[in-house]
Amino acid sequence: MKEAVIFDLDGVIVSTDEYHYKAWKKLADEEDIYFDTQINQKLRGVSRLESLEIILKKTNKTYTEEEKENLAQRKNNYYRELLKSLNHEDILPGVLNVLDALKEKRIKIAIGSSSKNTGTILKKIGLDKIFNAVVDGNQIKNSKPDPEVFLLAAKALGVEPLKCVVIEDADAGIKAALAAEMKAVAVGDAQSNMNSSYRLSDLTKIDINKLLEDG
Ligand code: G16
Numbered sequence: 200m201k202e203a204v205i206f207d208l209d210g211v212i213v214s215t216d217e218y219h220y221k222a223w224k225k226l227a228d229e230e231d232i233y234f235d236t237q238i239n240q241k242l243r244g245v246s247r248l249e250s251l252e253i254i255l256k257k258t259n260k261t262y263t264e265e266e267k268e269n270l271a272q273r274k275n276n277y278y279r280e281l282l283k284s285l286n287h288e289d290i291l292p293g294v295l296n297v298l299d300a301l302k303e304k305r306i307k308i309a310i311g312s313s314s315k316n317t318g319t320i321l322k323k324i325g326l327d328k329i330f331n332a333v334v335d336g337n338q339i340k341n342s343k344p345d346p347e348v349f350l351l352a353a354k355a356l357g358v359e360p361l362k363c364v365v366i367e368d369a370d371a372g373i374k375a376a377l378a379a380e381m382k383a384v385a386v387g388d389a390q391s392n393m394n395s396s397y398r399l400s401d402l403t404k405i406d407i408n409k410l411l412e413d414g
């Protein structure tokens with residue numbers, strides 16, 4: 200049986216993925232760059248600057264590194280403005296029950312997110328004290344699909360990667376989990392990803408024994 204569960208944040212614990220989309224869309228519109236929900240799919244789990252590079256593929260305009268930093272900062276300001284209204288009610292369905300069930304079984308729980316806003320988000324939704332470890336975009340050099348974030352989370356928990364399960368909503372995150380030699384569980388937008396070993400539309404339907412079984 201697995202000994203730890205590592206949760207992605209955006210799209211698994213809370214729907215901040217929608218806020219990311221709105222903030223990038225505002226920036227893209229202001230810069231006159233085409234951006235839609237399909238392009239947005241490619242930004243899931245990917246770092247802020249890498250996301251910007253994907254968006255800039257749709258323009259012939261060239262930006263200096265400094266200008267790119269400013270664009271990313273502007274997007275983050277829009278995003279943080281949207282985060283102001285975030286609260287406990289925004290926790291996605293099923294999440295609290297899963298966390299309780301895992302705590303009861305003494306299974307360790309962690310967050311593994313590419314977001315540098317993880318601390319703010321966890322505080323706003325009231326989950327800043329429940330996880331045994333939180334690893335986020337401030338601690339890593341390479342974002343998903345690189346396994347770094349999940350390997351650091353396993354280390355912080357003191358659990359070997361083979362004994363960890365990752366719950367993810369992004370293809371980049373599923374790749375990262377598999378590269379870390381962890382079991383990958385897909386929810387939401389990642390549920391069509393056949394590389395994951397257990398797929399669900401949301402966490403209300405989760406079977407804890409199936410989540411924790413080896414393989
Ligand atoms: C999240 C989102 C990504 C976002 C990244 C960086 O990762 O899925 O879309 O680009 O964080 O966020 P920030 O700009 O807040 O640092 P995850 O791993 O929680 O899904």
Ligand code: MG
Pocket residue numbers: 207208209210211243244367368369372
């Ligand atoms: Mg995500």
